[in-house]
Each structure stands twice: as C-alpha cells, then as structure tokens.
Amino acid sequence: MPQQSVSYGKCFLCNETVAKNVMTRHLKKCLPAHDPPQAKRKERLFQIRAEGRYAPEYWLYLEMPAGATLPELDNFLRDIWLECCGHLSAFEIGGVSYELDAEEVDSMWADLFGPSARTVEMEGVRLEDVLQVGQTFHYEYDFGSTTHLTLKVVGEREGPRPKGGVRVLARNYAPDYRCVVCGEPAKWVYTYEGEAYCTSHAKQHEDWEEAFLPLVNSPRVGECAYTGPSRKSLVFEETLPAEREQG
Numbered sequence: 632m633p634q635q636s637v638s639y640g641k642c643f644l645c646n647e648t649v650a651k652n653v654m655t656r657h658l659k660k661c662l663p664a665h666d667p668p669q670a671k672r673k674e675r676l677f678q679i680r681a682e683g684r685y686a687p688e689y690w691l692y693l694e695m696p697a698g699a700t701l702p703e704l705d706n707f708l709r710d711i712w713l714e715c716c717g718h719l720s721a722f723e724i725g726g727v728s729y730e731l732d733a734e735e736v737d738s739m740w741a742d743l744f745g746p747s748a749r750t751v752e753m754e755g756v757r758l759e760d761v762l763q764v765g766q767t768f769h770y771e772y773d774f775g776s777t778t779h780l781t782l783k784v785v786g787e788r789e790g791p792r793p794k795g796g797v798r799v800l801a802r803n804y805a806p807d808y809r810c811v812v813c814g815e816p817a818k819w820v821y822t823y824e825g826e827a828y829c830t831s832h833a834k835q836h837e838d839w840e841e842a843f844l845p846l847v848n849s850p851r852v853g854e855c856a857y858t859g860p861s862r863k864s865l866v867f868e869e870t871l872p873a874e875r876e877q878g
C-alpha cells in the first residue's frame with residue numbers, strides 16, 4: 632500500500648493539523664497552554680511517541696506519569712492499537728526484555744531480541760526506573776504475527792495527572808487508502824495480499840468470508856483478527872482535512 636511522504640496528524644489539545652516531524656515541538660508549547668488553570672497536584676509526566684517500527688505512518692503521542700508501570704503502558708498500547716486475542720507482549724529497553732508472565736513464555740521466544748537480551752518480568756517496573764528523556768525503546772505484541780513498535784520519551788514536565796492515567800495528545804490521520812479495483816476510499820484489507828478494497832468490491836471477492844479485515848488506523852491493521860480499539864473513545868479514523876492536501 633502506498634504512503635504519503637509527509638505524515639500529518641491531529642493535536643487533540645488544539646485540534647490543529649501538524650506534521651509528524653514538528654509535533655514534538657508543537658506539543659511542548661501546546662501542552663502547558665491547555666492545562667487546567669489551577670491544577671493543584673502536579674507530578675512528573677513523560678511524553679512518549681509510539682510508532683510502527685516498520686509502518687511509521689502510524690504514530691501517536693501520549694502523556695503518562697513517569698511513575699506509571701510498564702504493564703500500564705502495555706495495556707494502553709493494546710487498548711488503542713493492538714489487542715485482538717490476548718497475545719503476549721514485551722518491551723525491549725536498553726538490552727533488557729521486559730515480559731508479561733516471563734516464566735510462562737516458551738523458551739522458543741526467549742531469544743526474541745537476540746541471545747544477549749536478559750528477560751525480566753515487567754510487572755511493577757516503573758517507567759522512570761528504566762527510561763529517561765531522549766531514550767528510544769521497542770515493543771512487540773504477539774510473537775506469532777508480530778506488530779513491532781518503536782517508542783521514544785520525547786519530553787517530561789510537571790503537570791496534572793491525566794484522567795484514567797493516560798492522555799492521548801496527538802495521532803496520525805488515517806492513511807488515505809483506495810480500493811485496488813475502483814479507486815474509491817477503501818474500508819477493508821485483503822489479508823492474503825495486503826490490498827485495500829471498498830466495501831462493495833470486498834464483498835464481491837471470492838475470499839470475502841475468510842480473508843478480509845476492516846481497514847483501521849493502527850499499525851496492526853490486517854493482522855490476526857484485529858478490528859480496532861474495543862473502546863469507542865479510542866477510535867480515530869479521520870483523514871487529512873482537504874485544505875491541507877491542496878496546499
């Protein structure tokens with residue numbers, strides 16, 4: 632599937648369209664401007680960018696307390712982008728692999744990040760214990776048909792604790808995929824070939840019953856049984872506003 636050269640997204644604080652490569656700078660100014668005026672209890676917060684390691688057109692910025700744990704971040708990534716049927720996942724930070732239920736992981740997967748990676752249980756590990764500003768780290772969901780993410784701590788500040796523990800600051804607009812048959816906006820992905828289809832051509836396809844998944848705005852699109860976030864509030868399928876495409 633083709634991709635745009637410049638990836639644009641939406642800042643959820645000011646609703647502006649901002650290019651991916653300047654979003655970090657944009658948020659630095661936009662974040663403090665959108666805090667409630669009398670936030671009493673402030674704490675250390677990390678701003679983190681996540682993107683598809685091999686599909687960087689999918690990206691998001693989030694803010695969460697530096698004292699939050701890796702399983703909290705894991706949960707959020709599953710909720711917004713990944714969860715299909717409860718697969719295993721792992722973070723790779725500074726040569727250490729942080730896994731869920733590390734002892735239950737089949738030894739076959741223990742070398743996932745190379746034989747040198749030390750494996751540690753992610754439970755109870757706080758972000759601020761293993762991460763600092765500027766640091767890049769990796770994440771994998773599902774060790775079978777794996778979705779790979781690259782994450783980076785792009786900033787930190789003192790601010791009010793986000794409601795629900797995590798605040799989504801910005802996300803990429805849904806890539807403008809077109810039906811391979813008619814060129815109309817696509818709604819489905821043919822998982823055998825990775826091709827996009829509109830609804831009517833998807834339904835006419837001989838593999839409609841077994842090989843189509845909804846085209847969703849996530850680096851897990853078309854994998855396993857992924858159909859999008861389970862929580863409605865995390866669905867974001869807007870495409871780039873038209874005025875921006877012309878200019």
Ligand SMILES: [Zn+2]
Nearest residue numbers: 642644645661
């Ligand atoms: Zn903004």
Ligand SMILES: [Zn+2]
Nearest residue numbers: 715716855856
């Ligand atoms: Zn699955």
Ligand SMILES: [Zn+2]
Nearest residue numbers: 810813829832
């Ligand atoms: Zn079509």
